[in-house]
Amino acid sequence: MEMSSLALVGNPNSGKTTLFNALTGSNQHIGNWPGVTVERKSGQLKSDKSMIVQDLPGIYSLSPYSSEELITRKYLLDDLPSEILDVVDSTNLERNLYLTLQLMETGIPLLLILNMMDILKKQHHRRINLKKLAYILDVPVVSISALKKQNLDQLTEKIREKDAEDHQYAYPEYDPRLESALSMIQDQLTGQLPDNELRWYAIKVFERDEAVSRAMSFTDKQQREIEATIKATEKIFDDNSDSIVVNARYDFIAKIIEMCVVDTDDFKMSMSDRVDRIVTNRWLALPIFVLVMWAVYYLSIQTIGTIGSDWVNDTLFGAWIPNVTTSLLNAMGVAAWLKGLIVDGIIGGIGSVLGFLPQVMMLFLCLGILEDCGYMARIAFVMDRIFHRFNLSGKSFIPMLIATGCGVPGIMATRTIESEKDRRMTIMLTTFMPCSAKLTVIALISGTFFPHNSWVAPSAYFLGMLTVVCSGIFLKKTKLFRGAPAPFVMELPAYHFPKLTNTLQSVWFRAHAFIMKAGTIIFLSCVVIWFLQSFNFRLQMVDQNHSILQALGSFLAPVFAPLGFGDWHATVAVIAGLIAKENCVGTLHITFGGSNAGFVDALRSTYSPMAGYAFLAFNLLCAPCFAAIGTMYKEFGDAGWTWRAVGYQTLVAYMVATIIYQSSQVFSANFSPVGLTVAILALGVVVYGLFIKRERPDLGINVSA
Amino acid sequence: MGTLIVAIILFGLVGFAFYVRFLKKGSKGSCHECADVGCPLADRAKMVKNKRMKA
Numbered sequence: 001m002e003m004s005s006l007a008l009v010g011n012p013n014s015g016k017t018t019l020f021n022a023l024t025g026s027n028q029h030i031g032n033w034p035g036v037t038v039e040r041k042s043g044q045l046k047s048d049k050s051m052i053v054q055d056l057p058g059i060y061s062l063s064p065y066s067s068e069e070l071i072t073r074k075y076l077l078d079d080l081p082s083e084i085l086d087v088v089d090s091t092n093l094e095r096n097l098y099l100t101l102q103l104m105e106t107g108i109p110l111l112l113i114l115n116m117m118d119i120l121k122k123q124h125h126r127r128i129n130l131k132k133l134a135y136i137l138d139v140p141v142v143s144i145s146a147l148k149k150q151n152l153d154q155l156t157e158k159i160r161e162k163d164a165e166d167h168q169y170a171y172p173e174y175d176p177r178l179e180s181a182l183s184m185i186q187d188q189l190t191g192q193l194p195d196n197e198l199r200w201y202a203i204k205v206f207e208r209d210e211a212v213s214r215a216m217s218f219t220d221k222q223q224r225e226i227e228a229t230i231k232a233t234e235k236i237f238d239d240n241s242d243s244i245v246v247n248a249r250y251d252f253i254a255k256i257i258e259m260c261v262v263d264t265d266d267f268k269m270s271m272s273d274r275v276d277r278i279v280t281n282r283w284l285a286l287p288i289f290v291l292v293m294w295a296v297y298y299l300s301i302q303t304i305g306t307i308g309s310d311w312v313n314d315t316l317f318g319a320w321i322p323n324v325t326t327s328l329l330n331a332m333g334v335a336a337w338l339k340g341l342i343v344d345g346i347i348g349g350i351g352s353v354l355g356f357l358p359q360v361m362m363l364f365l366c367l368g369i370l371e372d373c374g375y376m377a378r379i380a381f382v383m384d385r386i387f388h389r390f391n392l393s394g395k396s397f398i399p400m401l402i403a404t405g406c407g408v409p410g411i412m413a414t415r416t417i418e419s420e421k422d423r424r425m426t427i428m429l430t431t432f433m434p435c436s437a438k439l440t441v442i443a444l445i446s447g448t449f450f451p452h453n454s455w456v457a458p459s460a461y462f463l464g465m466l467t468v469v470c471s472g473i474f475l476k477k478t479k480l481f482r483g484a485p486a487p488f489v490m491e492l493p494a495y496h497f498p499k500l501t502n503t504l505q506s507v508w509f510r511a512h513a514f515i516m517k518a519g520t521i522i523f524l525s526c527v528v529i530w531f532l533q534s535f536n537f538r539l540q541m542v543d544q545n546h547s548i549l550q551a552l553g554s555f556l557a558p559v560f561a562p563l564g565f566g567d568w569h570a571t572v573a574v575i576a577g578l579i580a581k582e583n584c585v586g587t588l589h590i591t592f593g594g595s596n597a598g599f600v601d602a603l604r605s606t607y608s609p610m611a612g613y614a615f616l617a618f619n620l621l622c623a624p625c626f627a628a629i630g631t632m633y634k635e636f637g638d639a640g641w642t643w644r645a646v647g648y649q650t651l652v653a654y655m656v657a658t659i660i661y662q663s664s665q666v667f668s669a670n671f672s673p674v675g676l677t678v679a680i681l682a683l684g685v686v687v688y689g690l691f692i693k694r695e696r697p698d699l700g701i702n703v704s705a
Numbered sequence: 706m707g708t709l710i711v712a713i714i715l716f717g718l719v720g721f722a723f724y725v726r727f728l729k730k731g732s733k734g735s736c737h738e739c740a741d742v743g744c745p746l747a748d749r750a751k752m753v754k755n756k757r758m759k760a
Contacts, residue, residue, distance in 0.1 A: 524726070
């Protein structure tokens with residue numbers, strides 16, 4: 001059976017994957033494109049198994065910059081699919097048609113699919129004349145809604161019709177002066193390429209595309225003639241060759257829109273636009289964001305979430321489960337050491353983590369509502385404005401927004417950053433943002449030491465952001481990372497009311513993942529920690545103050561003395577936090593022991609409130625968990641950079657926590673000379689890095705001995 | 706006897722947790738599913754639908 005291939009191409013969020021799923025059903029094969037970690041999906045058309053649909057990554061153009069663009073370009077030019085299925089968001093025709101024109105230039109037969117017609121119909125103010133569009137572009141056009149599965153039969157019919165016929169489509173014709181130049185370049189290419197590819201390569205040569213120019217074999221005479229043609233055209237248009245082509249395409253698109261699209265309102269601000277005028281306002285955006293995050297943390301950590309957490313900590317894991325378990329184990333005549341492991345180690349450790357589940361779920365709900373309604377996407381836009389003032393790019397903030405869920409996908413999201421320097425810097429800074437695991441530490445510290453202060457929990461979030469900004473300012477001045485910030489273009493989704501069922505389901509998925517993590521990694525950690533704190537190096541069962549854990553913790557504890565928590569309990573909690581940040585809480589509970597109320601009292605009597613806050617700051621900013629470190633290593637591809645990142649994060653955490661704690665000690669006139677010296681040194685480094693160090697200008701002078 | 710039974714169950718669970726988290730094929734050593742950890746830029750409805758389809 002002869003197989004034909006259909007390339008599914010389109011802008012990101014145009015509905016390609018939804019259409020792909022509808023066309024192929026479960027007949028899919030998922031893998032990776034060679035050499036990159038972009039997912040590759042292909043599947044057989046449900047109605048005709050001889051047709052393979054290749055879902056290509058979403059792209060805005062066929063330029064050779066991002067890995068997604070390169071993959072699509074390579075596939076179209078080398079693999080030569082039988083047909084391109086160009087999926088276009090009909091509510092955003094102007095932007096989507098740019099890619100359509102580029103695809104048409106490749107000479108591969110194209111079927112234009114206008115998706116999201118159901119949304120366009122609801123908008124009422126715009127209509128598209130499909131017949132005129134098909135006439136102007138000389139390609140078949142089908143309108144569908146992939147999500148609502150409308151008109152897919154017609155689409156499938158059109159696909160099979162095209163497979164049967166042999167029709168050569170005309171290319172979009174641009175400005176006659178440009179067409180003249182392209183024609184001259186095409187003459188130079190004749191003989192090197194098939195006729196239907198001449199136009200695309202001529203345009204690329206005209207744009208001075210390096211990859212294409214390298215692939216062509218021109219004589220010196222041909223090179224000179226091509227260069228002369230390009231220079232002459234640039235003089236006529238008074239512009240660069242690639243800008244000439246871009247403008248030509250947009251002029252063509254403007255003609256198409258004028259002829260095919262009917263707008264009943266010239267300009268009407270949507271509800272989203274009106275809200276954005278306030279929410280992304282130059283002056284109001286940041287205060288609104290601060291207020292929103294304060295409200296989120298206030299609701300989850302201080303008020304509603306606390307009600308549930310108190311019951312889980314004090315009643316469920318504080319009384320019911322330990323009492324029932326103890327009675328059962330006593331009845332079975334279980335040995336004391338095993339009882340201790342189960343009740344104090346496992347139930348105490350896991351219970352202290354799960355005790356925060358209600359607060360964490362409340363936080364998931366609040367953040368989920370913000371994400372679902374479209375507000376969180378605006379934050380990236382707002383932060384770009386701020387970041388640019390400090391030579392950073394808002395594009396770097398996207399992975400950090402993602403890292404508020406988990407640092408691992410946040411670090412992986414840095415792949416969208418083209419500049420290698422910016423990418424490395426973003427990887428280093430991403431985990432400064434508090435992830436969902438760190439929420440337990442935030443909840444513990446704010447609930448134990450600052451129960452009536454609603455600013456402590458949100459301050460952790462802002463401390464992370466401030467550290468990102470300050471680190472970015474400093475790192476951008478260094479040789480390793482300096483350079484102009486990348487431009488940032490992003491699509492803001494329209495605001496919509498969050499669907500409660502979707503949000504609640506998402507909260508359940510995240511809570512389930514939290515519980516599963518507690519049932520596996522935290523469970524294993526609690527067992528190991530209990531053993532280490534119950535046995536000495538001779539494997540004899542001892543009091544915790546003579547245990548392996550105490551010895552290890554005491555060895556490292558003096559390092560944390562300037563931070564206010566220089567004892568073995570906090571030290572081992574920090575180390576255990578490298579496995580999973582929730583372990584900080586579980587480890588502290590195991591080492592201090594007792595019921596929840598006893599645990600809280602023990603913390604308050606051992607550490608001052610500011611020492612508690614310094615502990616929070618340190619764990620928030622220091623090296624992330626092993627999973628995130630492993631991901632950093634994969635993304636850097638280099639152990640040296642990974643160690644640099646871990647070292648930098650830990651150093652920053654140490655300096656920040658020291659400054660916080662020692663400042664409080666100065667105010668209470670209760671400081672130690674060593675601690676104060678360390679704090680002054682740390683402050684000096686921060687001030688130098690932010691305000692004194694200058695970025696050395698690149699004079700372009702090469703000096704060699 | 707009680708100690709032995711409980712110890713076997715407990716360490717069996719330890720082994721199972723270790724296997725599920727680190728050794729099982731397709732196990733997630735770290736959280737990376739958007740539906741599990743949340744993503745401010747992903748379409749929540751799609752994430753929920755994908756998660757249901759996988760389950």
